[in-house]
Amino acid sequence: MKNWDFTPPPPSDLGDHDVPLEGTHLQGRRIALLITGGIAAMKTPLIARALRREGADVVAFTSSEALRYVTIDTLEWSTIHPVVTRLTSAAEHLSDSAPFDAYLVAPATYNTINKMRYGIADGVITSTLASALGRMEQGKTKIMIVPTMHGSLHNTILTESLKTLDSMGVAIMPPREDYGKHNLPSEREIVVQLCRLISHSPLKGVSILVTGGPTPVPIDNVRRLTNRFTGKLGAIITEELYLRGADVHLIHGEGSYHPPAYLPYQLAKTYDEYLALVLEQLSQKSYPFGIFSAAVADYQPETVLPGKTPSGGVLKTLQLVPTLKVIEEVKQRFPDLSMVTFKYQENVSHEELINIAQERLKRGYSAVIANRGEEIESIGEQIAYLVTQNHPPLQLIGKKVIAQAIADYLERLTS
Structure with a gap:
């Protein structure tokens, strides 16, 4: 550890909520970050800021379970938008007045994936996903989910649900495998895959x-x-x-x-x-x-x-x-x-x-x-x-x- 002379940090043009732009691949794109009730939810403020570094406008939606692992204040600081924690007369799950270019479910828990597959809409996240699936089928948006769960939860039911969602057109990002669990990949990896998913470049698929x-x-x-x-x-x-x-x-x-x-x-x-x-x-x-x-x-x-030429000669x-x-x-x-x-x-x-x-x-x-x-x-x-x-x-x-x-x-x- 080097010695610190206790001087203040150098000035910056960035405000407290600002992020330095790393690219513009999500410039002008609205992303709904859907956060479910897994321990990996604690990483979602970092995901939100990583999305913003590519220019995205991010709005967080949370289940009540998700708020056990991440706070509303942290998410609002990270996204610079109010967090959707419940559905009101504004019909936040429909997003008619300000549609989203993509819905990112990270983390996507066992419970949410299976409910999504069967069309169950009994809360903020699942109701929003039900509407998102309809928009996706109309070609108006994209959906990407990032499954995270303990390995014991990866059963036949989950596999069937993933296959069904995949056949419907939902993008499923492979998790990072570690310690017998499906874990969240790095924030940058998630952003990169989302950029690819919603790209309109003529080079897409080339x-x-x-x-x-x-x-x-x-x-x-x-x-x-x-x-x-x-x-x-x-x-x-x-x-x-x-x-x-x-x-x-x-x-x-x-x-x-x-x-x-x-x-x-x-x-x-x-x-x-x-x-x-x-x-x-x-x-x-x-x-x-x-x-x-x-x-x-x-x-x-x-x-x-x-072989190895002898040294010294x-x-x-x-x-x-x-x-x-x-x-x-x-x-x-x-x-x-x-x-x-x-x-x-x-x-x-x-x-x-x-x-x-x-x-x-x-x-x-x-x-x-x-x-x-x-x-x-x-x-x-x-x-x-x-x-x-x-x-x-x-x-x-x-x-x-x-x-x-x-x-x-x-x-x-x-x-």
Whole structure:
């Protein structure tokens, strides 16, 4: 623990109830957070704030049992709206005057799931869900439930209810399994799945392959050559596409950074494994788009030394030979794939960088994200340029902006 000099916190533009925006995927969307009577209800204020970080307007509905585990004051502070704890002449369960884009039941208890399946409407939550199901069947809203309960409650009745609700179109988020129980996933995972559920992006359901990270090459059974790139940008691109509902798959080279577990990805431990995984994915599934942000090794040892080379001596020779250019191999084998590739340079001018990117476009690539080391270092944020046919280069500052620009570009191609 470091010593504290007892100074006050630095000032902030955020008010007491405000949350910092992490994205806008729920901007302008009204979300009903339905809270049932399980111990996991104590986490719902954090879920509400996580939803708001994506721009959502959140209203909490609670059963009387839920209020044993979470307070009205906490929920009102978290949502900045009055909590619906009982139904009045305003018919809060119908929400006619201000309809919801989605209903999120978290936690969804055994009791609520089974009542929902049979259409029982005997309280705030179940009556609201009865109306929500009707709206869902009319195509006016979405419903997502997050089951949480002790493992002994997962019986045939529950399984049948889940299957019935699934067949009706209710989205059922898999719980986090731990200690013999169905537990709530993290707040971020819940928000991500809700974003995917209600996305209206043209990329929803579109298959997209993304690559990222370094692709190490072995020297011997222990040592390897790699580069300093982490692959975080590839994961951010994947998450942006995933939030928009794309059927995205990331091939991530092994390094110091691992993507969030909720993203669909495979880990490539070496250059050879990376190449094999890319070709395998493209052969097994039809991908209209590929985004190649991996920092692929340009050289590899001509011969991998056996075992572990003894330490303390001099490694006199390490003959390096060029690796196969993955994007060129992909372009040759899969000519219909629309490819967004990356080009990193150092010791070149801005004009030279753009010319290099434009030359690549002439070889048939759809778009190039070009950047130079000098511009990264100058302001501390990654600066890149989206270079496409018939448009001036678009400057992008920061990894998140780069990811959003790529997703926007693919949306234009899809629309």
